[in-house]
């Protein structure tokens with residue numbers, strides 16, 4: 001399993017934020033979407049506005065981009081960055097599970113491309129207050145949108161040992177899930193686990209050391225990933241949003257999705273495979289009764305990976321996988 005490593009990334013994030021956020025697999029995304037002047041695109045995860053900036057440049061004159069982000073801070077930041085494009089950049093603070101209604105309300109009911117660049121931005125990693133990273137002394141929150149759902153520290157305080165172990169296993173594929181869950185429950189009897197640092201130290205104290213010679217991620221990487229996925233319902237909202245995005249695509253329109261860990265990449269891969277097949281009837285039925293026809297055809301290698309040159313210049317790209325598909329005429 002490939003993971004975003006919040007500790008390594010936190011260091012990188014400071015450098016990246018200082019230098020300006022670097023959009024991941026930017027050239028590959030541009031080749032996938034091939035935005036032409038006047039085209040309409042949706043960036044479902046506008047973040048710092050990096051990909052959207054490039055898309056709007058290529059779509060000039062006349063092209064428009066609808067940028068969504070669950071995080072109000074991302075909308076504020078990207079609206080500054082995209083100001084030169086005036087009303088051709090349309091920004092909305094929304095979870096992408098609502099992409100269908102948000103797009104139609106904003107006049108983007110039929111579009112030429114939809115991009116998802118999943119996960120965390122460098123800006124969020126550098127935001128020590130929300131404690132996405134191991135180093136954060138701030139209260140463990142991890143929500144992209146802090147106005148909905150429950151912060152990560154609340155899950156740590158309320159889930160029982162079995163529920164915690166399940167969460168770490170399911171969303172982090174953490175081999176020491178049971179051991180960590182037990183340690184959390186024991187520790188919270190004497191003090192609440194409230195900060196990123198506290199949680200990271202606790203995990204380090206119970207996870208066995210890596211075998212010599214094996215490159216390993218920080219011992220708390222999988223725990224942090226699991227909590228973030230849980231508080232943001234990441235694996236639930238993704239398939240809903242992908243299906244709604246395909247509804248919005250014009251024939252020949254492109255869907256491009258960058259994921260950073262194997263759980264979400266698997267969802268994207270299965271989604272594209274199912275939309276390519278069309279029919280979802282059980283194989284034992286002699287004739288199709290679902291009436292669904294194929295809606296997507298994969299484009300290019302599945303998945304595409306960043307070049308070595310990109311990874312050496314932008315380590316955040318190292319776990320990225322890009323899948324691209326073309327909308328078939330329904």
Ligand SMILES: C[S@@+](CC[C@H](N)C(=O)[O-])C[C@H]1O[C@@H](n2cnc3c(N)ncnc32)[C@H](O)[C@@H]1O
Pocket residue numbers: 021022023024044045046047048049050051052068069070071074094095096097117118119120121122144237
């Ligand atoms: C990797 S960053 C995107 C960076 C962006 N492509 C750029 O070039 O600046 C991912 C963004 O997606 C947002 N995000 C993650 N899940 C989301 C969801 N379910 N709905 C809306 N935004 C989401 C995060 O808040 C974050 O800002």
